[in-house]
Amino acid sequence: MTALRLILGDQLSGKMTSLSDLDKDNDVVLMAEVREEATYVKHHKKKIAFIFSAMRHFAERLRQKGIEVVYIKYDDDDNQGSLFEEVKRLASQRKVDRVIVTKPGEYRLLADMQKWQENLNVEVVLREDERFIASTKDFAEWAKGKKQLRMEFFYREMRKRTGILMEGSQPVGGKWNYDSENRKPLPKGGVDVPAPTRLECDDITKQVIELVDTCFSDHFGSLEQFHYAVDRDGALEVLKAFLEQRLANFGTYQDAMKQDEAWLFHSHIGLYLNTGLLLPDEVVKAAEQCYESGKAPLNAVEGFIRQILGWREYVRGLYWLKMPEYKRLNHLQATRRLPEFFWSADTDMNCLKQCISETRANAYAHHIQRLMVLGNFSLIAGLLPDDVNEWYLIVYADAYEWVELPNVSGMVLYADGGMLASKPYAASGAYINKMSDYCKSCQYSVTTKTGDKACPFNYLYWDFLIRNRDTLSNNHRMGMIYNTLDKMTNDKVEAITSSARSFFDKLDSNEKV
Numbered sequence: 211m212t213a214l215r216l217i218l219g220d221q222l223s224g225k226m227t228s229l230s231d232l233d234k235d236n237d238v239v240l241m242a243e244v245r246e247e248a249t250y251v252k253h254h255k256k257k258i259a260f261i262f263s264a265m266r267h268f269a270e271r272l273r274q275k276g277i278e279v280v281y282i283k284y285d286d287d288d289n290q291g292s293l294f295e296e297v298k299r300l301a302s303q304r305k306v307d308r309v310i311v312t313k314p315g316e317y318r319l320l321a322d323m324q325k326w327q328e329n330l331n332v333e334v335v336l337r338e339d340e341r342f343i344a345s346t347k348d349f350a351e352w353a354k355g356k357k358q359l360r361m362e363f364f365y366r367e368m369r370k371r372t373g374i375l376m377e378g379s380q381p382v383g384g385k386w387n388y389d390s391e392n393r394k395p396l397p398k399g400g401v402d403v404p405a406p407t408r409l410e411c412d413d414i415t416k417q418v419i420e421l422v423d424t425c426f427s428d429h430f431g432s433l434e435q436f437h438y439a440v441d442r443d444g445a446l447e448v449l450k451a452f453l454e455q456r457l458a459n460f461g462t463y464q465d466a467m468k469q470d471e472a473w474l475f476h477s478h479i480g481l482y483l484n485t486g487l488l489l490p491d492e493v494v495k496a497a498e499q500c501y502e503s504g505k506a507p508l509n510a511v512e513g514f515i516r517q518i519l520g521w522r523e524y525v526r527g528l529y530w531l532k533m534p535e536y537k538r539l540n541h542l543q544a545t546r547r548l549p550e551f552f553w554s555a556d557t558d559m560n561c562l563k564q565c566i567s568e569t570r571a572n573a574y575a576h577h578i579q580r581l582m583v584l585g586n587f588s589l590i591a592g593l594l595p596d597d598v599n600e601w602y603l604i605v606y607a608d609a610y611e612w613v614e615l616p617n618v619s620g621m622v623l624y625a626d627g628g629m630l631a632s633k634p635y636a637a638s639g640a641y642i643n644k645m646s647d648y649c650k651s652c653q654y655s656v657t658t659k660t661g662d663k664a665c666p667f668n669y670l671y672w673d674f675l676i677r678n679r680d681t682l683s684n685n686h687r688m689g690m691i692y693n694t695l696d697k698m699t700n701d702k703v704e705a706i707t708s709s710a711r712s713f714f715d716k717l718d719s720n721e722k723v
């Protein structure tokens with residue numbers, strides 16, 4: 211009996227179910243860099259370089275354990291271009307009896323794989339992905355019969371189930387959530403931000419960077435200063451540095467933004483978690499350990515653990531529960547196409563310019579940049595969900611549809627009509643000004659509400675509420691905001707809508723805004 215065990219680019223863990231019960235004497239592992247996966251959207255160059263290099267390192271690791279690996283490189287002359295064709299070729303060359311693969315993280319690929327058996331004439335076994343703390347079945351059971359699927363309640367269940375930060379049946383410290391102590395701007399006098407962990411490129415990574423530079427020259431993003439980890443040891447080093455140097459301040463400055471400081475106190479491990487170089491339970495336990503040993507305070511540790519044990523598990527559960535319909539949702543019927551400056555960063559709005567430039571350089575932006583600058587603009591400018599989703603899927607090294615889509619369609623665009631968020635995360639320039647120093651270097655005035663010089667976030671925020679009144683005003687969490695709007699004079703409302711109209715006219719005719 212020979213089994214072909216397929217490992218995908220985001221399945222780089224010895225814990226994959228596709229590798230369990232592997233028979234070294236008979237089985238063969240297949241890994242392939244294929245055009246179909248690298249280009250179904252035009253991923254950021256750094257993202258492709260990271261995944262190909264991490265795949266090549268993982269293949270080496272398997273070989274060192276005596277496992278036979280057939281590895282197809284992107285520029286191999288006979289590369290078949292798709293996973294199915296590579297599986298088909300190897301299955302017939304080696305007369306395999308079974309193809310074993312752990313279910314992929316994206317619906318489109320799972321739907322494709324479900325047809326493979328019929329087309330290959332070989333049994334295709336699709337195994338569950340057990341890297342997550344909750345299975346898709348666990349999530350579906352939790353969601354059953356609930357009118358609202360709020361992350362906070364799912365998270366509490368996960369705390370109880372895992373015993374993380376628990377004292378018996380009660381949360382450590384008496385509260386589930388310490389956000390009232392978190393989310394502060396950086397102090398006026400400044401704060402020392404530890405440099406992010408920067409790892410040297412080895413020969414494998416250098417070769418991959420050259421390949422990406424040649425084969426993906428028309429993709430977004432820069433390849434310069436590639437310093438990601440590309441194997442498990444490197445990813446563990448990044449995690450260790452975070453726990454020792456930044457975790458203690460993670461909660462307090464979680465939402466802060468600063469000009470030319472892309473990394474701040476975040477962990478920068480999303481890309482490693484999502485490819486299997488790190489596992490969520492080990493990260494959560496390591497953070498809990500930092501609290502128990504007094505290395506980091508509870509507000510920081512709880513805030514960090516919530517992102518992984520709560521949000522990350524929750525969005526994955528929601529994705530598999532609601533796909534494929536979720537991808538088609540557009541509750542606010544937004545239609546404006548993605549502005550060109552999302553690629554070029556050529557805008558006078560300094561907050562957007564900063565976040566897009568950093569994204570282009572690093573394939574990274576932290577959560578609040580994604581949510582409250584880029585996402586907030588996408589929401590209040592009424593951008594088309596398909597365009598926004600594609601952009602986020604392309605530009606971040608940690609982006610895979612299972613995690614990107616609920617964050618964009620649910621958290622940012624309210625396109626799911628409130629399945630994920632109880633109200634849209636819309637905000638005016640005042641929020642960005644409070645949480646960053648971006649406005650100081652901006653050509654627009656954050657304190658001016660309407661007119662050419664006014665911060666566009668200010669009038670777009672109210673214009674968004676006006677445009678979507680029919681859909682949003684029934685939401686009880688929006689009541690106060692609509693009351694404020696209703697108290698505005700007609701002149702003020704007219705000034706808002708006419709400022710928004712001229713902004714959109716410029717945007718739609720590709721003039722610089």
Ligand SMILES: Cc1cc2nc3c(=O)[nH]c(=O)nc-3n(C[C@H](O)[C@H](O)[C@H](O)COP(=O)(O)OP(=O)(O)OC[C@H]3O[C@@H](n4cnc5c(N)ncnc54)[C@H](O)[C@@H]3O)c2cc1C
Nearest residue numbers: 476477478479480517521522576577580581608609614617
């Ligand atoms: C519009 C938008 C799009 C996003 N797209 C992605 C994406 O494609 N891939 C992705 O992994 N995360 C995504 N996120 C969530 C979050 O922004 C990133 O996980 C985080 O910025 C990664 O940086 P970090 O590792 O430094 O995270 P930290 O801030 O240090 O957080 C630690 C970890 O918590 C997890 N996490 C935090 N927030 C979320 C969340 N909302 N959903 C899921 N996991 C979370 C991540 O694994 C992250 O690595 C998105 C958020 C928004 C608002």
Ligand code: SF4
Nearest residue numbers: 559561639649652665
């Ligand atoms: S003034 Fe407005 S556009 Fe400029 S940086 Fe501040 S929030 Fe952004």
